[in-house]
Amino acid sequence: MAYSEKVLEHYENPRNVGSFDKEERGVGTGMVGAPACGDVMKLQIKVGKDGVIEDARFKTYGCGSAIASSSLVTEWVKGKTLDEAMAIKNSEIAEELALPPVKIHCSILAEDAIKAAIADYKAKSGAEPGHEEKTAEAAVCSPHAAT
Amino acid sequence: MKFPIYLDYAATTPVDPRVAEKMIPYLTEHFGNPASRSHAFGWAAEEAVENARREVAALFNCDAKEIVWTSGATESTNLALKGAAHFYQGKGKHLITVRTEHKATLDTMRELERQGFEVTYLDVDGEGLLDLEAFKAALRPDTILVSVMYVNNEIGVIQNIPAISEWCRERGILLHVDAVQAVGKLPIDLAALKIDLMSVSSHKVYGPKGIGALFVRRKPRIRLEAQMHGGGHERGMRSGTLPTHQIVGMGEAFRLTRLEMAEEVPRLTRLRDRLLKGLQEIEEVYVNGSFEHRACNNLNMSFNFVEGESLMMAIRDIAVSSGSACTSASLEPSYVLRALGRSDELAHSSIRFSVGRFTTEEEIDYAVTLVKQKVHKLRELSPLWEMYCDKVDFNQVQWATH
Numbered sequence: 001m002a003y004s005e006k007v008l009e010h011y012e013n014p015r016n017v018g019s020f021d022k023e024e025r026g027v028g029t030g031m032v033g034a035p036a037c038g039d040v041m042k043l044q045i046k047v048g049k050d051g052v053i054e055d056a057r058f059k060t061y062g063c064g065s066a067i068a069s070s071s072l073v074t075e076w077v078k079g080k081t082l083d084e085a086m087a088i089k090n091s092e093i094a095e096e097l098a099l100p101p102v103k104i105h106c107s108i109l110a111e112d113a114i115k116a117a118i119a120d121y122k123a124k125s126g127a128e129p130g131h132e133e134k135t136a137e138a139a140v141c142s143p144h145a146a147t
Numbered sequence: 148m149k150f151p152i153y154l155d156y157a158a159t160t161p162v163d164p165r166v167a168e169k170m171i172p173y174l175t176e177h178f179g180n181p182a183s184r185s186h187a188f189g190w191a192a193e194e195a196v197e198n199a200r201r202e203v204a205a206l207f208n209c210d211a212k213e214i215v216w217t218s219g220a221t222e223s224t225n226l227a228l229k230g231a232a233h234f235y236q237g238k239g240k241h242l243i244t245v246r247t248e249h250k251a252t253l254d255t256m257r258e259l260e261r262q263g264f265e266v267t268y269l270d271v272d273g274e275g276l277l278d279l280e281a282f283k284a285a286l287r288p289d290t291i292l293v294s295v296m297y298v299n300n301e302i303g304v305i306q307n308i309p310a311i312s313e314w315c316r317e318r319g320i321l322l323h324v325d326a327v328q329a330v331g332k333l334p335i336d337l338a339a340l341k342i343d344l345m346s347v348s349s350h351k352v353y354g355p356k357g358i359g360a361l362f363v364r365r366k367p368r369i370r371l372e373a374q375m376h377g378g379g380h381e382r383g384m385r386s387g388t389l390p391t392h393q394i395v396g397m398g399e400a401f402r403l404t405r406l407e408m409a410e411e412v413p414r415l416t417r418l419r420d421r422l423l424k425g426l427q428e429i430e431e432v433y434v435n436g437s438f439e440h441r442a443c444n445n446l447n448m449s450f451n452f453v454e455g456e457s458l459m460m461a462i463r464d465i466a467v468s469s470g471s472a473c474t475s476a477s478l479e480p481s482y483v484l485r486a487l488g489r490s491d492e493l494a495h496s497s498i499r500f501s502v503g504r505f506t507t508e509e510e511i512d513y514a515v516t517l518v519k520q521k522v523h524k525l526r527e528l529s530p531l532w533e534m535y536c537d538k539v540d541f542n543q544v545q546w547a548t549h
Contacts, residue, residue: 003460011460017528034546035531036491038454038480042530059530063456067528 003064004098010068015075018057020044026054028121032112039066039106043113045077045085047121053077053085058113065103069093069110082118152465152510156351156444156503157300157328162396163353163504169399170355173392181389182380192391199398203360206330206405207345209337215361215381216389220327221251223346223361224294226385227323228255230371231292231344232264235321239289243267245277245296245306246486249325251346252294273488274437275304283314292321297329301468301483301499302436303445305333312341321369327351331404332412332442337362343369349393353504354400358393361385411504416443418502418511423448425515429522431535435484435497446500449484449493450518452532453525458498461521465514468499492531492541 003011019042020027026047033040039062046055056074060067072093077085093099093107153161162170173195181196183189197211204211217223232242244256246268256266267285271277277295286293293315295306308324315322323344326335331352337345345362349355363369363384377386404411423446426432431451450458455469480494489497500514526532534541 011457014528019533031530035495035541036546038456038491038495040530040546042533059528059533061452061529061531062454064460066454067457 006097007065007068007099010071010097011064014058014067014071016055016057016071017059019059020046020055020057026121026125028117028119028124030113030116030118030120032116033062033066033109035061038062039109041066041070041109041113043070043073043110043117045114045117045121047082047125051081053080053082062106062109063103065097065099065106066109068097069099069106070113072096073110073114077114082121085114086118088114148507148509148513150464152514154500154502154506154510154514155466155468156506157303157499157501158468159350159356160353160503161505162350162355163400163403165403166354166396166399170392170396173395177391179391181391182378192389195391195398196389196394199394199401202398202402202405203347206401207335207337207362208339209362210365213337213362213365215363215384216394217359217361217385218357219350219359220325220346220348221359222385223348223359224249224251224323224325225255226361226371226374227344227346227363228252228259228292228294229374230384231321231323231369232259232262233372234370235291236264239287239291240264241267241287241290242292242294243269243282243285243290244294245269245271247271247275247299247301247483248294248296249300249327252296252325256294271486274440275299275302275435275483275487276437276440277306277311279307279310279314282311286314286318286320290318290320292323294323294325296325296327297335298326298332298442298445299436299483300328301481302447302487303328303442303501304436305329305440305442308342309340315343316341328442328445330401331408332415332444334408337364344371349397349400352400352404355393355396358390358397360397412443415502415506418506418508419443419446419500421508422446422500422502422511422515425512426518429519433493435487435489435493444501444503446502448498448500449489449496450498450522451493451496452529452535453496453522455496455498457525458496458518458521461525462514462517464517468501469497 022029028045031042042059044057045053048054056077058070058074060070090107090111093110177191179188179192181192200211200214203214260266297308312322321343324342325346327348330347343364348359375386380386433449435447459469484494
């Protein structure tokens with residue numbers, strides 16, 4: 001499979017790799033995917049008092065496109081309010097990285113990871129209870145239904 | 148060293164320069180149709196084809212008349228399974244194969260099921276080996292044909308074909324063996340082994356692509372219903388003008404294999420073991436499939452907590468294969484590794500290395516260094532590795548299966 005220049009660039013030089021302490025104030029952690037499906041993304045955001053995402057970290061188990069997608073979104077969410085970050089669409093990620101159709105699920109996973117991290121932050125800070133957004137349904141990996 | 152380093156000889160091999168040299172005159176000079184009986188062009192081509200047939204037969208200690216040319220092993224397997232099933236369906240309609248077979252066998256079996264045959268797919272154990280007791284128990288009075296591969300293409304494990312062939316012969320059941328990955332790695336003596344049909348390919352042993360053969364035993368005589376109809380070439384079993392240059396190439400490739408195998412096998416074993424030794428220095432790595440019953444050129448390993456496709460991307464300087472299937476829509480990892488009972492995680496983390504005639508020690512050492520370095524890098528990126536280091540129990544984690 002040939003990768004786009006942008007995927008290769010993020011893959012070779014991933015941005016914001018690492019972890020925040022989950023328990024730290026202002027940190028939201030989202031972990032999406034499953035090892036059985038071949039990709040797991042952990043995305044963490046650090047939200048300032050003004051509700052703006054100050055910093056982000058990721059770790060990803062998955063193919064090059066999955067790594068690039070998560071690296072890209074850590075850059076994108078920084079400096080955004082939670083509502084702005086919630087508005088990031090997988091199609092924008094896929095377009096930016098020129099992902100082929102078989103890799104669209106990587107961008108969906110990255111979008112899910114942002115939403116999961118924000119939901120975790122909100123749940124921890126007690127803000128807007130019950131306002132957990134339903135994440136986009138990828139449904140591309142169902143390893144237990146396979147013959 | 149030339150980059151990228153080729154460590155995917157189980158996928159295909161380069162044509163040996165000595166083979167290519169033999170082929171060229173049959174493209175330009177001796178271009179006759181081997182079926183032309185009326186002039187010297189045809190006679191020269193026919194002689195070359197029959198010489199090559201003798202070379203293929205010599206490697207397996209069988210009669211040249213038992214070799215039927217095909218376009219490759221997929222066609223050989225199709226002809227063997229469909230041809231025998233169709234011809235002998237009056238005796239019964241039950242067929243047996245194994246879950247870890249190549250797609251050429253499994254897909255042909257699926258087609259035969261659609262045509263009204265019943266197929267039993269046998270499981271393998273955690274080592275990838277067929278349990279002989281389970282095999283015996285699966286044989287039925289209406290079983291007409293069994294198909295088992297000699298050496299698995301992904302994990303390189305060797306099935307006990309001598310024992311299986313004895314059992315089949317005793318019960319009067321035909322045995323087809325996909326021997327594509329076994330040629331040149333194991334001695335195959337068809338005078339001793341009770342194999343009835345055997346598929347082989349040229350491009351796995353330094354011959355050209357697009358040519359293969361099917362061994363069809365004459366004593367006792369095995370009959371097949373042709374799947375390709377036309378001019379009645381290959382004693383009616385496979386019509387179509389013979390590609391003389393391809394056949395000459397396959398004949399020379401098999402001749403060289405016969406002459407050099409005794410030296411090549413220990414050399415490949417040493418290289419493969421050197422690779423294994425180096426890679427085993429990495430934490431949390433697993434060899435997939437039996438190491439004891441394994442072809443000398445194959446090493447299939449899982450690098451836990453690292454996804455196979457991203458590892459292949461990281462080690463672009465070496466050409467290998469992955470059991471991960473991140474590119475397929477289903478994201479299904481290798482069905483062979485799943486059949487061994489390997490977890491999806493480990494199946495997704497697998498890489499197949501296969502060494503060959505032109506592999507050097509220097510290349511192996513380079514590969515070991517590169518893989519070590521990149522596995523380390525990707526684990527630094529891996530949330531699963533982090534969890535492993537934090538001693539998280541993976542069975543307690545609720546994964547959001549997507």
